[in-house]
Amino acid sequence: MSNTASELPLYEVFIRSKNGLHHKHVGSLHASDDEMALTNARDVYTRRSEGVSIWVVKTDNVVASQPEDKASFYDPNDDKMYRHPTFYNIPDEVGHM
Amino acid sequence: MTDKEMLFEYLLRLGDNCVILSQRLAEWCGKAPVLEEEMALMNVGLDLVGQARLILDYAGKVEGAGRDEDKLAYHRDAQDWRNLLLVEQPNGDFAVTMARQLYFDLFQQLQFEALVKSKDQTISEIAAKSLKEIKYHVRHSSDWVIRLGDGTDESHERMQNALDQLWGFTPEMFDMDAVEQAMVDAGIGVDVSTLRDEWDARINAILTEATLKRPDVTWEVRGSREGKHSEHLGYLLAEMQFLPRAYPDASW
Numbered sequence: 313m314s315n316t317a318s319e320l321p322l323y324e325v326f327i328r329s330k331n332g333l334h335h336k337h338v339g340s341l342h343a344s345d346d347e348m349a350l351t352n353a354r355d356v357y358t359r360r361s362e363g364v365s366i367w368v369v370k371t372d373n374v375v376a377s378q379p380e381d382k383a384s385f386y387d388p389n390d391d392k393m394y395r396h397p398t399f400y401n402i403p404d405e406v407g408h409m
Numbered sequence: 410m411t412d413k414e415m416l417f418e419y420l421l422r423l424g425d426n427c428v429i430l431s432q433r434l435a436e437w438c439g440k441a442p443v444l445e446e447e448m449a450l451m452n453v454g455l456d457l458v459g460q461a462r463l464i465l466d467y468a469g470k471v472e473g474a475g476r477d478e479d480k481l482a483y484h485r486d487a488q489d490w491r492n493l494l495l496v497e498q499p500n501g502d503f504a505v506t507m508a509r510q511l512y513f514d515l516f517q518q519l520q521f522e523a524l525v526k527s528k529d530q531t532i533s534e535i536a537a538k539s540l541k542e543i544k545y546h547v548r549h550s551s552d553w554v555i556r557l558g559d560g561t562d563e564s565h566e567r568m569q570n571a572l573d574q575l576w577g578f579t580p581e582m583f584d585m586d587a588v589e590q591a592m593v594d595a596g597i598g599v600d601v602s603t604l605r606d607e608w609d610a611r612i613n614a615i616l617t618e619a620t621l622k623r624p625d626v627t628w629e630v631r632g633s634r635e636g637k638h639s640e641h642l643g644y645l646l647a648e649m650q651f652l653p654r655a656y657p658d659a660s661w
Contacts, residue, residue, distance in 0.1 A: 351549065355449040
């Protein structure tokens with residue numbers, strides 16, 4: 313492989329495996345533009361009938377949380393069990409909800 | 410030739426194109442310009458293997474001499490192959506591979522679209538199944554010819570050279586002979602000479618978009634119908650057939 317691949321923009325690939333399901337992130341690839349990204353995704357990620365729909369997104373356009381934000385983003389939720397429905401006892405009279 | 414022999418011959422012409430072109434594409438494995446394109450080339454090649462298997466399997470049954478698809482693919486010498494000279498031409502640079510692919514993909518699409526209407530049900534079904542793949546192949550190769558033609562100075566020049574280099578192999582695709590005519594008369598085959606105008610029109614449209622010139626080449630070479638191939642086919646077969654010939658009953 314030559315190093316031209318590293319010069320092409322990176323895209324993230326999302327595949328929907330069946331109608332009704334969500335698109336799931338499956339990986340990434342290099343392509344020079346959107347159209348090529350879509351066909352490359354078809355060739356790289358759907359060869360074994362993995363999908364019925366493809367989304368490709370330039371990796372640059374993905375806004376991601378940062379690992380160093382982990383403490384302030386997620387830790388405060390650890391001790392708030394009352395946010396889970398299982399925290400509450402349901403009176404027997406309610407029956408099945 | 411009997412009707413059966415003509416049909417067998419006709420099926421070899423259809424199937425051998427797929428075998429030889431797939432072998433050429435497989436040569437890119439491990440050396441394509443980028444990983445994504447390598448996968449694309451292998452996908453096209455494997456589609457062609459699938460088509461070849463169906464066609465040669467049927468050819469073997471029509472022949473009725475006990476030869477199956479493997480026997481036909483691995484135990485025939487160059488003069489017995491009926492693939493177009495175009496598809497056996499070496500890969501060259503990526504532009505040459507794409508020029509070869511575009512010329513063939515467009516031809517195969519037109520040919521198989523017509524074969525869907527074949528009175529031979531097996532041929533009709535194989536054509537219908539293959540067309541979905543072929544349409545993607547056309548999209549792939551025409552995209553690349555347009556990209557490279559309308560790309561940088563170097564890619565434009567390489568693409569033009571590639572088109573010029575292979576142009577003289579294209580007239581053979583549209584040749585009629587006794588076998589082709591017999592198949593047309595029987596409602597089995599397609600009159601390939603009638604595909605030329607549509608092929609030309611599509612090529613011209615793609616080349617215009619690609620800012621490329623229609624090759625101005627006057628030489629033409631043909632011969633595959635009689636098994637007269639370019640020197641390249643022998644080397645290709647030697648590599649492709651070595652293992653089954655050295656170990657005829659090998660299995661894995």
